[in-house]
Every structure is written in C-alpha cells, then in structure tokens.
Amino acid sequence: MHPSRRSGRYRLGLVVATLVALVGAGLTVVGTASAADSLLSQGRPASASSTEGGGYGAGAAVDGNNGTRWASAFSDPQWIQVDLGATATISQVVLAWEGAYGKSFKIQTSPNTTTWTDIYSTTTGTGGTQTLNVTGSGRYVRMYGTARGTGYGYSLWEFKVYGTGGSGSTPMPSPTFTDEVTHHEFQANCAFTQNRPDDPIVYPGLPGASHMHTFVGNTTTNASSTAASLLAGSTSCTNPHDRSAYWFPSFYKGADLIQPIGDQVIYYKSGILEYWRVQSFPQGLRFVVGSPTATLEQFRDSPGTVEGFECGNISFSWDIPTNCPAGSQVNVRYQAPSCWDGVNLDSANHKSHMSYPVSGYCPESHPVAVPMLEFKIAFPASGDLTQARLSSGRGYTWHYDFFNAWDNPAILQALVTHCINGGLQCNPRGYDQYKPHRGAALTPAFELP
Numbered sequence: 001m002h003p004s005r006r007s008g009r010y011r012l013g014l015v016v017a018t019l020v021a022l023v024g025a026g027l028t029v030v031g032t033a034s035a036a037d038s039l040l041s042q043g044r045p046a047s048a049s050s051t052e053g054g055g056y057g058a059g060a061a062v063d064g065n066n067g068t069r070w071a072s073a074f075s076d077p078q079w080i081q082v083d084l085g086a087t088a089t090i091s092q093v094v095l096a097w098e099g100a101y102g103k104s105f106k107i108q109t110s111p112n113t114t115t116w117t118d119i120y121s122t123t124t125g126t127g128g129t130q131t132l133n134v135t136g137s138g139r140y141v142r143m144y145g146t147a148r149g150t151g152y153g154y155s156l157w158e159f160k161v162y163g164t165g166g167s168g169s170t171p172m173p174s175p176t177f178t179d180e181v182t183h184h185e186f187q188a189n190c191a192f193t194q195n196r197p198d199d200p201i202v203y204p205g206l207p208g209a210s211h212m213h214t215f216v217g218n219t220t221t222n223a224s225s226t227a228a229s230l231l232a233g234s235t236s237c238t239n240p241h242d243r244s245a246y247w248f249p250s251f252y253k254g255a256d257l258i259q260p261i262g263d264q265v266i267y268y269k270s271g272i273l274e275y276w277r278v279q280s281f282p283q284g285l286r287f288v289v290g291s292p293t294a295t296l297e298q299f300r301d302s303p304g305t306v307e308g309f310e311c312g313n314i315s316f317s318w319d320i321p322t323n324c325p326a327g328s329q330v331n332v333r334y335q336a337p338s339c340w341d342g343v344n345l346d347s348a349n350h351k352s353h354m355s356y357p358v359s360g361y362c363p364e365s366h367p368v369a370v371p372m373l374e375f376k377i378a379f380p381a382s383g384d385l386t387q388a389r390l391s392s393g394r395g396y397t398w399h400y401d402f403f404n405a406w407d408n409p410a411i412l413q414a415l416v417t418h419c420i421n422g423g424l425q426c427n428p429r430g431y432d433q434y435k436p437h438r439g440a441a442l443t444p445a446f447e448l449p
Helices: 003-025 227-231 296-300 409-420
Strands: 046-048 078-097 102-110 117-122 129-148 155-165 185-190 192-196 213-217 245-249 251-253 256-258 264-269 286-290 306-311 314-317 330-335 372-379 388-390 399-403
Touching: 078 102, 117 129, 129 155, 185 213, 185 409, 245 372, 264 409, 286 330, 296 306
Parallel strands: none
Antiparallel strands: 046 078, 078 129, 078 155, 102 117, 102 129, 185 264, 192 213, 213 245, 245 399, 251 256, 251 388, 264 372, 286 399, 306 314, 306 330, 330 372
C-alpha cells in the first residue's frame, strides 16, 4: 500500500474515532445542517418552566434577535420549549447561551408535550454557542436543564431548531423602516348608541337579563345580536366598515345615568413585544374583559395594563374618584388580552379562548397575536362623586365586551399592517400625523387605495 494513502486513511480513522469519543462524552460537535434543512423555530410559540422577570420570556429565545434572551429562575430543573406547529424531522439544534448556561441538560422532542424522547444529553456543557447535530422528530423541541453552570438560572440568547417539516409557515419578518417606533396602534372612534340591560355574549337571546350596559359602535346591538346581524347593521364609528359592537357597564351619579359624550376612543394596539407579528381579528370573534364580580385587588392586578380611573390630577385610581374638578370628566382605561387560541371564536366563560401575553410573548396555548384593545371611555361627571357607581357595582367591577364585525376583513388587515405592524400612531383611517411621509392605510373615504 502506498504510504501516503495509508497515513491519510489512518488520519481519517483517527478523526472519526475522536468525533465518536466527543459525542460519547456529551461534548458539542460543531457542524451544519443539510442544505435542504430550514430554521423551523424562529417566531414560533415558545414557553418555559419559569422566567427571571419581565422582558425575559421564552419568546425572546426564538425571535431571531441576539440582543434579547430568555432567562429562568435560579433553580433546577428548568426548561424552554418551542412548538414547531406540526411534526418535524430535527437535524440540528443551536444553543446561544448567555453567561448563565446549562452544565447538564438534554435536548428532547415530543409529539404532545406529555411524552419526551432524548435526542441529546450532556453533563459537561461549557456554555457559549453550541451547535448540536441530532436525529429525531416531533412537534415540540425543548432544552431540559438539570444542572446550572453558574449560580444564576439558565439563559439563552437564541434557541434554534433546524430540520424539515413543521408548520411550513414563514413568520412575518421584523420591519425594515428606519423611523423611530414609539407607538404601534390605530384608533376606532365610536359614539354612544344606546343603553340596554342586554348582553348578547353572556346572555344571548335574553333581553333584560343583564345589568344596564352602555353601547357604542354598532347601532343595532341587542340581546339577540349575532355576527350576521351586526354585519347587516350600521355603525356610529368614524370608520363605516367597523360594525363591531362594544359595550360596558353604565355609569351612574346617584340616580342619574351619565352617558359618554362624543366619540369614545377604542385603541387597537400591539400587546406583544414583536408588534410586527400581530394579525387582524377573525370575523365573529367575541370576548369579555374584566369581571362584574372583581375585587379591587383583582382589578388592580389584572395581567394586562390597568390605568384605572382618572380625572383632573388623579390617575391610576382603582375605584371611581370621590371628587373631580368641576367641568372635568371621569376617564377609565383597561387593556384586553391579545393572544388567541387560533381556533375558537368564543368559549364557555367568554375568556378562555383568549390570553394575556407572558413577558411580552403569546403563550403556546394561545399562539396567535391579535390586536390588543384598550377602551378609553370618558363620562362627563365632576364635583362630588361619592354616590357615583357602575351598573355592576363599584368602579373596580369595570369590564367590557367586544364582538368583532368589521364588514371587510381586508380593511381591518390594512390598518393592522400599516399601523400596528408598521409602528405608527394612526387615526381611524390609518394616518399618523407625526409621520406624514408614511401615508395612510385607507383613502379619505375609508376604502383601500
């Protein structure tokens, strides 16, 4: 045998033996995924056993941003998992650790988050960026840490899963505009229409079964309203395509029913950090926000941002102020959940199909980010308000209902795309007066350009 061939074969055998030994020892083997394999995890729903605090949610590890990260509590074990949307064949996992890394951990796959199969395991992790060539399949992939490498928790800048299959959908990319983003919203301005003791979501088909509600938006709303009847109705909203129904408990000052005057502001905002991933509501979606039986603590500590009641110099009041400056008004603001389960337009309690984001990201159970509604309702009440109340009780029983009936889904989507995804502060036709160069989503007649 030619000496050079023998030495070359010998060196190749030595390399193979070394790789086998490294894998057996649980050390990282650096490699690249097949050219046919894709990054399956980016932008997909992620969840974790814990988070260190706000801003460190699981979604930060699958957002494609090396400046955001997931961080866990300072204990063992901990895990982070990503839902690929459908069964996938996994060929590679990349872990970009922050300083708080896993010394002992596993990479596991599962079809259902109940039974897990190990496709990689180590007890000698050293942190840094680890590229793991693996073989496995499943809809869910997780890093399961059993021993931390530091006194902190586990923290990943990025958790990347490569392979074939999965949902096959391409997540919306982050925007490329250069404007500074301070808002991501548009307004639905809708005037008062009527007071009725009706609630077509909680008490459908039962007129008079509810406490008194004040309605804005669709002018035909009553106990028997359906998606079809609302779409056939008219609206008090500035945008004529918004035939949605919005309602809330009526406001009383003593025995006097105080009606909101003029357009009431209903914001459509992003409730998640990655505002460019928000999608429009499906037609017919409906839900209830808050509770008529809430305590002050439950109102104040809602998972969503609660600005509560305000008037004059009073703000963040968890009940109706007892006195407001003469000529002022009582405002109340309360944010809705903005993550949808992607399946149900309603649920038995009119809430379970919706969820608030967790640390700025939608949870695995409710993966679809939809606009976050924030009602800002103004009641013209001032002076002595010790006798002021809601039809449901004290101020902290504030709640509201939403029944989506935009008559043209493309109109709503245009506003979501231009204003929420585009990082603007828009009026009802999708125009940001502070950034006129960006144009408007709709024509002055509220139609698509």
